[in-house]
Amino acid sequence: MFLAHTAALTELYVAFVTDARDAGMELRGFWREGQAREPFRASDGRQRAIAPDALVVLVDERGRELRGFVELDMGSMSHRRLRAKAELYAAYAQVGAWQRQHRFCPALLFLSTSEQRATRFLRTLGAALKQHHSFYDAELVAGACAAAHAPAAAVTEDCWLDLTLTRWLALREVLEQARAPYERAQAQRAAHTRAEAERRQQLLGDMDALRRHLREHRWSVDGLLPPFGNLGELALRQAIESVAPMSDRERDALAALARLLGDDVLDLSPAAELQPGEEERRAVTALIDHYRTGQHDRVEQLIGRFGELPVLRRARERLDLGELLDDYAVDALDSDAQREAAGREEQRQRRRLYLGFREREARRLAREQGLLRRFTTPGEELLDEVDRRWLKVCARCHELAFPSIQEMADPAAFPDRDAVRCHYCHGYSLDELTPQSRKRLTDGDAAEPRRIA
Numbered sequence: 234m235f236l237a238h239t240a241a242l243t244e245l246y247v248a249f250v251t252d253a254r255d256a257g258m259e260l261r262g263f264w265r266e267g268q269a270r271e272p273f274r275a276s277d278g279r280q281r282a283i284a285p286d287a288l289v290v291l292v293d294e295r296g297r298e299l300r301g302f303v304e305l306d307m308g309s310m311s312h313r314r315l316r317a318k319a320e321l322y323a324a325y326a327q328v329g330a331w332q333r334q335h336r337f338c339p340a341l342l343f344l345s346t347s348e349q350r351a352t353r354f355l356r357t358l359g360a361a362l363k364q365h366h367s368f369y370d371a372e373l374v375a376g377a378c379a380a381a382h383a384p385a386a387a388v389t390e391d392c393w394l395d396l397t398l399t400r401w402l403a404l405r406e407v408l409e410q411a412r413a414p415y416e417r418a419q420a421q422r423a424a425h426t427r428a429e430a431e432r433r434q435q436l437l438g439d440m441d442a443l444r445r446h447l448r449e450h451r452w453s454v455d456g457l458l459p460p461f462g463n464l465g466e467l468a469l470r471q472a473i474e475s476v477a478p479m480s481d482r483e484r485d486a487l488a489a490l491a492r493l494l495g496d497d498v499l500d501l502s503p504a505a506e507l508q509p510g511e512e513e514r515r516a517v518t519a520l521i522d523h524y525r526t527g528q529h530d531r532v533e534q535l536i537g538r539f540g541e542l543p544v545l546r547r548a549r550e551r552l553d554l555g556e557l558l559d560d561y562a563v564d565a566l567d568s569d570a571q572r573e574a575a576g577r578e579e580q581r582q583r584r585r586l587y588l589g590f591r592e593r594e595a596r597r598l599a600r601e602q603g604l605l606r607r608f609t610t611p612g613e614e615l616l617d618e619v620d621r622r623w624l625k626v627c628a629r630c631h632e633l634a635f636p637s638i639q640e641m642a643d644p645a646a647f648p649d650r651d652a653v654r655c656h657y658c659h660g661y662s663l664d665e666l667t668p669q670s671r672k673r674l675t676d677g678d679a680a681e682p683r684r685i686a
Contacts, residue, residue: 238307241381242286245303245344248384253291255389256405258299262290269302273330276365283325288339291408299408300339306354307381308346316357323361326373337415340407341375344387351377351394359396372414376407429499436498440479440487443498447473447487453501457494460507464557465517468524471560482516482523489513521557528558535570542573543630543658573630576657583635583656584674587623590641594619617671626670629660633670 249260269288285302331338345351376393380386393402458466472483497503595615625634
């Protein structure tokens, strides 16, 4: 039986050499069991191996490789052994072991002596494949025929029954089915590559599309901008986050960023840190100046509308120093100015009330000090003492923090006053009164400091 099996395998080799051309194929490789053996680790961790009678490689007229594992049954293989072979190939396909040596899973070509034995093997293999479902897209393709004694027919005739047991195919069709998943994957990759190239060209040429792309991938963009410096990074981030129609300066700056990114514009993961050149730095500097001018104009517009409020004064000072406001600060200018304008009215009311309160408190202090000190202590010193106790200066807005109306109405109820928040800007950091800040209390007041009687 061994000699018969060897002779049949040799006849099959000859048929591949001589008859495959009639089917539009040419033999490129034929490796017998020893060379075709492939060890693999099954899903249960066991070390296993397939050892087909042969691995055949044919090439069609388009130069495509077609591969198949050949199993030759001369009618002597027991059903138990057939089932073991089927389960082994199913386990091989399940873990994608073919990927170690092949670009796609070769077809399993089972040649037997009768159609009954061929059909039985395919049923057994189908059951094994269902039990060992592949983790990969490529399923094992198999065909079986009853041409073990007529190898030429196996190569040229439509005598191969497929796994569905419903179709008779030519050898080439079985082999092409095995290659089909690989070709689909290749086509998908090619289509993906073309789409990426088209998208890349669009992003490099259309700055509006580039801005949307960068905004959608803002977390990746964050790591690209530091080479432009703090102001450049802030300006580019504002250009990316803006949804307003793009200005020429924004367009030029984004075009400069696109040039630096080049082919990396799609995935935004350059291999090395961006290195802006002189042209790119000029474009970003122009963008910074453009934003600073726009922010300065907006601050001046709000000052004309609301007056020189602390929040607007601070913003102007920062811009005059060459800084740039971030998006949050710019967006908050209007609401902050409105809030501080309302706070200014309360500030004026508290100042008027406080001027009367400090006079009363100074007189009270004079009375407490006795007759002699009433005539020897200048009124200015008493007023200063009242101010030191009741006034603070906000470290944020630099405005005076006056006592509340309740405190001024009943100061005895607040013997340990210690203001913790500015009623003007609502800042929590308060400093002690200074001579300069105290001077603002009486600026514009015609009354001269006088002795408190």
